[in-house]
Amino acid sequence: MKKAILFLAVALWCSGLALSQPQTRIKLLPDEERYFTVGLMGGFYFLQDQVFQDLYGKGAPFFGGEMTLRFPIREPHGMDIAAGGRTLTKKGLTSYTEEALRLRLTDLSLSLRYSYDTGRFALFLGPGIEYVTYRETYAESFPIDSTQGSQTGLHLTGGGYVHLTSALSLKAYIKYCRVETDKPGFRINLGGTEWGVGILYRFYF
């Protein structure tokens, strides 16, 4: 959590630096143009659930993708609509018998974000919804083969872009998800903190 706060502070500081600069923009991006990005993401997802941490460890790597549609309002301000997905697979051990476990979490998200794009950098922050599907597979000695299901939740995400060229950007973000399910008869917190980086390609229209 400290890292997330630190990252956010650095991002805000960077944005402050950007705003304090003269308003002669570096024209990497065309003014007043809507654009659409697609990108590939990777990172770590740190689930909050204590049982998850006992069985699988603190975090799990994931990969995914993202599409973002940006609507400028009055440059440098704008709104993004972003949709993305990620998947992660993690192996673990049961708590007592230490038999093999395998968990797959697949996540689809849709978010509406405020964005501030200086042309060189962009920052964004906004909420969204999550749709998580899960499947946990058990060893043969277990009385059942697997458990699977899905659950929706909410998230809040923030991050920034560094525009390398007019078409290519790097992205770093943090996302806090809140997803809980009690379908097995007990509560599981699938939420957590997602740290990710990605590379995006931009289309203008």
Added chain:
Amino acid sequence: MIQERDAVFLRNRSGLFLLGLLVTAVFSFGQIHFTEVSAQFDVRGYPYFGGHGVSWADVNRDGRLDIFVKNQGTDDLLAVPDILYINYGNYFVDEAGTRGAADAYAYGTHGAVFVDLDKDHDFDLFVSTTYGGISPAYNHLYRNNGNAFFEDITSSIVPAQTTDLTTRGVAAADFDGDGDIDLYFTNPLPDPDSYNTLPSPPQSLPNFYINNGDGTFTAEYRGIDWIGFAQGVTTGDFDGDGDIDIAQAMWGPPSTVYRNNGAGHFRNVGGPIGLSVSNGEFDNGIAWADVDNDGDLDLAIVGEGRIALYRNTDNLYSRYQVISWARPIGGFHVCFGDFDNDGDLDLYLSGENAYANDGQGNFTLIPETESGLEDSLKMVDPRGAALADFDNDGDLDIYVTNKSGYNRLFRNDLNNSDWLEAEIMSDHRGYAGGIGAKLDLYQAGYVGEPAYLKGHREITGEYGYLGQDMPIAHFGAPAAGGAKYDLRVTFLDGTQRVYSGLTPGQKVQVATISPPLNLQGEKIENKALFYRETLIELTWEPNPLNDDVQTYKVYELDQGQNMLAELPATQFSYTLRNMDKNKVYRFAVTAVDSQGLESEPTTVIVNGEAPVERSERREARSLKRRL
């Protein structure tokens, strides 16, 4: 001519050879011969005499049999202590006083029985205290603390003793079949003048101490009326129905047998089974033994200058021999033991002589010049006697008490290897000694076939007149021709153990399989992220009494007994998967030996409380953080 001379020579050689064979055969079966060694071993008793009962047992578990001698006091000499001779190999030392077994009652004791009352595999002591005019005269109970120091636990039966007693013979066995040792005692009344008075009607007095299972006893009447003064008492399963019957020597009415109904209630069946006629007015001793090797208990009744021998045929007794003697002694104790290791039980009458068995149960006097028992005939007032292999040489020695003179120890000089001994270290209920167990010796390969039965023994406490042999079954087992034997041990619950291919000249230690210890069951939650499985983990410890465990069996006890698993002897835990976390379960674990004998179960109830969480990884992390 030369050929004729050679032929004569050869005939003569053949004759010599046959004679040699005959001589060899005679000596190979051994001769009954004893040497009196009481002074050498310092076991002659005290100068004030008074010896009555005698019991052999290894009270300090050092592998050597010790002697307990009961002494009676007199009006002239009160408070005669009992004697506990501890066997130190080459000598004995009386340590009754220091070890807490010297009865302090003024008029002394008569009978006693060593028996493991508390399953701690040592011999505790039940001693009869005989009223002589000073109250209270209660029977005493001593607990052996494991190394032959005795604690007086008479308080456990004192509540049952409300009157002074004139007890003579005592007995110990699981009479009611409930798994613990009960006690029986004769003459549950104080009046010594009643010796010659027959009660009318018979008195129904509490003469059993029934074990409550918690270390206490309750005095109960169980069907044995006081019908006259009783002397010696013995126990055995004369009718082969699997429970312990009682035989009792009587003054006045005929000595008799009480049949057990299986639940520890007795009925006098003396008349119906052939004991309706009294042999004389005063019977002192009574003994059961299989003298004809047919697998049942024949009977001997001693008193009035004769031993009456009864053969058991289909649980009916018929008198077939009466042994009399010329010396004017009343006759008290009769011992049965295979003194010459020839495979049948011989007989010794206390203070008299030995008699050889012809193999059919017919006894012939062995002159004292042959038997070496001259000193036996010199005893003034011989009383109890008991047999033991006190020098561990494989033959039976005799200790005889003397009311009016020194006691005697007769060492058997046989010293051959034609014997087998079986010591029950732990019976089906975990008791040492195995009172009530039956031991049958067969020719190897023929277990259970009557024609090949070589000896039948039943472990008992006192028998005859206040004598208790060593709690080890001794068999004569001739080794000629490389003979081998199979030993079958049948415990009171019917379970059996068979020891096959035994070579003569050894002692077999019999131990039934004892249940595992400290069985525990715990519900544990085994977690996946999306699944919670309730496990039940059963754990137990091996029983140190067991040396032959092959497997453990795990049962669930739920409307019956459902075996869940059979596990190797090295495994002491078992995990049940996917259990109901709210249900109450009951499990049992048994141990099984190499012969398939299964122990009593150890049980555990696993309650319906929530399963506990346990994760070694989490605990390891927690420990790491703390460090």
